[in-house]
Amino acid sequence: MIDALAKFASIADFESFARSLRSQVKTATRSIRLCMGTGCQAKGAARLYELFEEAVKQSGQTGNIEVKCTGCHGLCQRSPLVVVDPAGIFYQQVEEPDVAEIFRETVLGGRVVPRLLYQDPQTGKKLEGAEEIPFYKVQQRIVLSQNGRIDPTKITDYIAEGGYSALVKVLTSMTPEEVIEEVEVAGLRGRGGGGFPTARKWRSCRSAEGSPKYVIGNGDEGDPGAYMDRSLMEGNPHSVIEGMLIGAYAIGSGYGYIYVRNEYPLAVKYLRTAISQAREIGLLGENILGTSFSFDIRINRGGGAFVCGESTALMASLEGRSGEPRAKYVHTVESGLWGKPTNLNNVETWATVPHIINRGGKWFAGIGTEKSKGTKIFSLVGKITNSGLVEVPMGITLRRIIYEIGGGIRDGKRFKAVQTGGPSGGCIPAEHLDARVDYEELTKLGSMMGSGGLIVMDEDTCMVNVARYFTEFLLNESCGKCTPCREGLAQMRHILQGITKGQGQAGDVQKLQDLAEILSGAALCALGTTAANPVLSTIRYFRDEYDAHILDRHCPAKECRGLFLYQIDAEACKGCGICLKNCPVDAITGERKVAHVIDQEKCTRCGTCWEKCPFTAVLKV
Amino acid sequence: MLIPMMQDLQAECGYLPPDDLRELARQLSVPLSRLYAVATFYASFRLAPKGAHEVSLCMGTVCYLKGSASISEAICREFKVAPGGTTPDRLFSFTAVNCVGACALAPVMVVDGKYCDGVTPESALEILHGLTAENAEAAEEKTKLKISASSADSAVKQTPPKEAAR
Numbered sequence: 001m002i003d004a005l006a007k008f009a010s011i012a013d014f015e016s017f018a019r020s021l022r023s024q025v026k027t028a029t030r031s032i033r034l035c036m037g038t039g040c041q042a043k044g045a046a047r048l049y050e051l052f053e054e055a056v057k058q059s060g061q062t063g064n065i066e067v068k069c070t071g072c073h074g075l076c077q078r079s080p081l082v083v084v085d086p087a088g089i090f091y092q093q094v095e096e097p098d099v100a101e102i103f104r105e106t107v108l109g110g111r112v113v114p115r116l117l118y119q120d121p122q123t124g125k126k127l128e129g130a131e132e133i134p135f136y137k138v139q140q141r142i143v144l145s146q147n148g149r150i151d152p153t154k155i156t157d158y159i160a161e162g163g164y165s166a167l168v169k170v171l172t173s174m175t176p177e178e179v180i181e182e183v184e185v186a187g188l189r190g191r192g193g194g195g196f197p198t199a200r201k202w203r204s205c206r207s208a209e210g211s212p213k214y215v216i217g218n219g220d221e222g223d224p225g226a227y228m229d230r231s232l233m234e235g236n237p238h239s240v241i242e243g244m245l246i247g248a249y250a251i252g253s254g255y256g257y258i259y260v261r262n263e264y265p266l267a268v269k270y271l272r273t274a275i276s277q278a279r280e281i282g283l284l285g286e287n288i289l290g291t292s293f294s295f296d297i298r299i300n301r302g303g304g305a306f307v308c309g310e311s312t313a314l315m316a317s318l319e320g321r322s323g324e325p326r327a328k329y330v331h332t333v334e335s336g337l338w339g340k341p342t343n344l345n346n347v348e349t350w351a352t353v354p355h356i357i358n359r360g361g362k363w364f365a366g367i368g369t370e371k372s373k374g375t376k377i378f379s380l381v382g383k384i385t386n387s388g389l390v391e392v393p394m395g396i397t398l399r400r401i402i403y404e405i406g407g408g409i410r411d412g413k414r415f416k417a418v419q420t421g422g423p424s425g426g427c428i429p430a431e432h433l434d435a436r437v438d439y440e441e442l443t444k445l446g447s448m449m450g451s452g453g454l455i456v457m458d459e460d461t462c463m464v465n466v467a468r469y470f471t472e473f474l475l476n477e478s479c480g481k482c483t484p485c486r487e488g489l490a491q492m493r494h495i496l497q498g499i500t501k502g503q504g505q506a507g508d509v510q511k512l513q514d515l516a517e518i519l520s521g522a523a524l525c526a527l528g529t530t531a532a533n534p535v536l537s538t539i540r541y542f543r544d545e546y547d548a549h550i551l552d553r554h555c556p557a558k559e560c561r562g563l564f565l566y567q568i569d570a571e572a573c574k575g576c577g578i579c580l581k582n583c584p585v586d587a588i589t590g591e592r593k594v595a596h597v598i599d600q601e602k603c604t605r606c607g608t609c610w611e612k613c614p615f616t617a618v619l620k621v
Numbered sequence: 622m623l624i625p626m627m628q629d630l631q632a633e634c635g636y637l638p639p640d641d642l643r644e645l646a647r648q649l650s651v652p653l654s655r656l657y658a659v660a661t662f663y664a665s666f667r668l669a670p671k672g673a674h675e676v677s678l679c680m681g682t683v684c685y686l687k688g689s690a691s692i693s694e695a696i697c698r699e700f701k702v703a704p705g706g707t708t709p710d711r712l713f714s715f716t717a718v719n720c721v722g723a724c725a726l727a728p729v730m731v732v733d734g735k736y737c738d739g740v741t742p743e744s745a746l747e748i749l750h751g752l753t754a755e756n757a758e759a760a761e762e763k764t765k766l767k768i769s770a771s772s773a774d775s776a777v778k779q780t781p782p783k784e785a786a787r
Binding site for chain 1: 622623624625628655658659662663664665666680681682683685686718719720721722723724725726727729734735736737738
C-alpha cells in the first residue's frame with residue numbers, strides 16, 4: 001500500500017491524507033490483532049497469523065476482515081495473545097487448534113470463547129477486554145498506547161492513529177524555542193536511566209557552537225532483564241523517528257543516528273522499514289513536507305558491548321573505534337560525535353516527545369511526582385506471576401507494580417527483593433516496597449531508576465550470589481580503560497567468589513566497601529562509578545546473609561553450592577532408589593521401599609539427588 | 622563506517638577471515654591493528670569460523686535466577702565446548718549472551734534465531750542433540766534466500782536475520 005503513496009510536497013497535502021486515513025479507521029469493521037513480540041513469536045504467533053489469514057481467505061471475507069501483526073502487547077506471561085476487534089475481546093495462550101473456533105465464534109459470530117479468556121486469579125471471573133485485566137488496569141499506557149494497535153511495518157497505521165501530527169504541529173505553529181519550552185514545562189527527564197532534564201540538554205546543544213549538529217537515539221539496551229526499548233523499536237518504530245524529528249527541529253540538527261543493539265535484528269529491520277517509508281513520503285530527507293527543515297536518520301548496529309550504552313562510548317563506536325568512554329569535562333552537547341555538538345537521548349525519551357507536543361507539557365507534568373513527571377516503561381520480570389512490559393505513572397509504589405500489576409510472587413513464595421536499574425542499580429528489600437518510583441527516591445534507597453528493568457527475587461535467591469553475578473557481569477563488560485573499574489571489579493569479584501564458596505574471611509565486607517568507595521570516586525564513566533551499587537545495596541539490606549556465609553559457612557537461601565546440606569525426608573521418601581542410582585559418589589544408602597539416607601561425610605553437595613527425586617523428598621537444609 | 626563494514630563481512634563469511642581483514646585495512650588506509658582492536662573489543666565479532674548452527678544461551682539476570690548457569694555447564698560438559706567456542710565437530714557455535722531481551726521466556730536459548738523458552742539442562746541437551754549437519758544446510762539455504770530478498774539500505778547492507786551473536 002505504501003508504494004501507492006507519493007512524496008508529499010506540502011504540509012496541507014499530508015494533513016488531508018492523514019485526515020482521510022483517520023476517518024477510515026473509525027468506520028473500520030472487524031480485525032484480528034496478533035501480538036508479534038518475542039514472547040508470542042517464540043510460542044508460535046507467526047503460525048497463528050498464517051492460520052487466521054487462511055481462515056479469512058476461506059470464508060471469502062478478504063477485505064472485510066483484517067488480520068494484523070502488531071508489536072508487544074505486554075502480558076508476555078500469557079503469550080500468544082490475540083485480540084479480536086471491534087469488541088476488543090482479549091484471548092490468551094491461544095494455540096493452533098483454537099484458531100478455527102475463534103474465527104467462527106468471535107470474528108464471524110460475535111460470540112465470546114470463554115475458555116480462552118483471562119481469568120482473574122482472585123475472583124475467578126473471566127474477563128473479556130484487556131482494560132478489565134488487573135495487569136492493564138493499573139497501568140497508564142501513553143508511550144505504549146499504540147503498541148499492540150498498529151502494524152509496525154506500515155506507516156499508514158501509525159498515521160491513522162494520529163502519528164506525525166505532533167511533527168505537523170511543530171512545523172506549522174511552533175518555533176524551535178517553543179518546542180524546547182514545551183518539553184521543559186513537561187519536566188521530561190532522560191529515560192535511559194540518568195534522568196537528566198531533556199529540555200536542558202536540547203537547549204545546551206541548540207546554543208552550542210559548531211555544525212553540523214547530530215541527534216542520536218540510544219537503543220543499545222544492554223541491561224540484562226530489560227526489554228522496553230526493544231519492544232518500542234519493534235512495536236512502534238515511527239514514534240521514535242517522530243520524536244527525533246521534533247528534537248532535531250528544536251536543536252537545529254540535520255543528521256541523526258539510531259544505535260541499535262546487535263541482538264535485536266527485528267528492531268533493526270523494522271526501523272529500517274520505517275525510515276525508508278518515512279523517506280518515501282517526504283517525512284525524512286531534504287525539505288520535509290515542503291518546508292525548509294531537512295533531517296535524515298541512519299541506523300547503526302551495536303557490536304555487542306554493554307559499555308556502549310554510555311554516551312561517549314557509543315559515539316566512539318559510531319566513529320568506528322572501540323567503545324571506550326572518555327572523561328566528560330567537555331559535554332557531548334558541545335563536542336560529541338566527530339567533535340560536533342551532539343544530543344543523545346534514549347529511544348524511550350524520543351518516543352515520549354510526540355505525546356508531549358500533542359497533548360501539551362502541562363498535561364504531561366500533571367502525571368507523576370514533583371520531580372519525576374509522566375510515565376515510565378518497566379520490564380517486570382523474575383520470580384513474578386505476570387511477567388511483562390508495563391507502563392506506569394511515576395510515583396506509583398513498587399508494591400502496587402509487583403502485587404497489583406504483577407500478581408505477586410510465583411508459586412506462593414515469599415518476596416525478598418526487587419532489583420532496579422540493571423547492573424548499576426541495587427536491590428530493594430521488602431521494608432521499602434512502599435517506596436515510590438521516582439528518580440530521587442530510588443537513588444536514596446541505594447538503587448536507581450535505570451532504563452527500567454524490575455527484577456523480582458524470592459526467598460530462594462541468595463543476595464550475595466546476586467552481587468557476585470552483577471560484579472562478574474560488569475567485570476566482563478568493563479572496557480578496561482581506567483584502573484579502578486578494571487582492577488577494582490576484579491578484586492571485588494574475587495572476594496565475592498570466595499564468600500559464595502565458603503572461603504569468606506572476617507573483614508571481607510569492609511574490603512568490599514573500601515573498593516566500592518574508590519570505584520564510585522575514581523572511575524571514568526557511569527559504568528564504573530555505579531558498578532558497586534549491587535554490592536553496596538545488598539550489604540546495606542542483607543548484611544545478615546553476608547555474615548551467615550562468612551561466619552557460619554551457611555547460605556540462608558540455599559543457593560551457594562557447598563554452603564548447605566542435602567537431607568532425605570524420611571516421611572516423603574518412597575525408597576524408589578533413583579537418587580541412590582544417580583549419586584556419583586555412592587553417598588546414599590537404603591533398602592528398596594525404605595527411606596534412604598545420605599552419608600554427609602561422603603556427599604559432595606552436587607545436588608543430583610535433589611534434581612532427580614520425583615517425590616521432592618530431598619531437602620536443602 | 623568501519624564497524625558496519627566489518628559486520629557485513631562477518632555476515633557474509635560467518636567470521637572475519639584474516640585475508641579479508643587485511644584487504645579491508647588496505648582499502649580504508651587504516652592500520653590492521655585498528656581492525657584487530659575493534660574485532661577483539663566487540664563481543665559480536667569472531668576471528669574463527671563458526672559452526673553449522675548458532676546457539677546462544679541467555680545469561681541475563683532473569684535467566685540466571687532461573688538456572689541458566691547449570692544449563693551452560695551441562696552444554697559445555699556434554700559437547701566439549703566453552704562459551705564463545707565451537708564444538709570440535711563444528712556442529713554448533715555456542716555463545717553465552719548477556720540478555721536477549723525475552724525475559725518472560727526465561728531461561729531462553731536461541732538456536733539459529735529460534736527462541737526456545739523455559740529450557741532446562743535436559744531439554745537443552747535434547748534440542749542440541751537434534752541438530753545435524755544436514756538441517757544446517759537447509760537453514761543456510763533459507764538465510765541465503767532471505768539475503769537476496771531483503772532490500773539494501775542506502776549505505777549499509779542488510780545483514781541476514783541472525784540472532785544474538787554476542
